[in-house]
Amino acid sequence: MEEIEKYIILKVKKIRESKGVNQENLSMAIGKNISFISQIEAPSKKSKYNIIHLNLIAKVLKCSPKDFWPDEPL
Template sequence: MATNLTGIELFVIQRVKEVRIAKGLSQEKLSLALNKGVGFIGDREAPSKKAKYNINHLNEIAKVLDCSPKDFWPECPIK
């Protein structure tokens, strides 16, 4: 099923997933650490979903993952 997400949104979702996995957190544990429902991260990482992160989400995720919000962004614009 195709999504309506843009290239930059898909990039950011993938980067959050990569950092989350590298830090050893499950989708559920990260969701709960953000005081969100257990499916919050899974809803964004699922290819069939249209859910995306906002800037506040990325800042809070960076706090939990002990990284910079910049770690989720590409070095160059997405074409």
């Protein structure tokens, strides 16, 4: 997994937790199975977000998709 992918996964997790949203509720809110977010946040991290996922997550968390990206290239 690329460094940028790890960064975005951790950033989504940080924002999700700061908003008090658990993995299951976020998964369901974006129309995915109950374990979708937990599979991405798992230590093995074989799954990844795509642009559509990030946009849907931003809507649920009431933030901008830009909030998930670093200010500078990694």
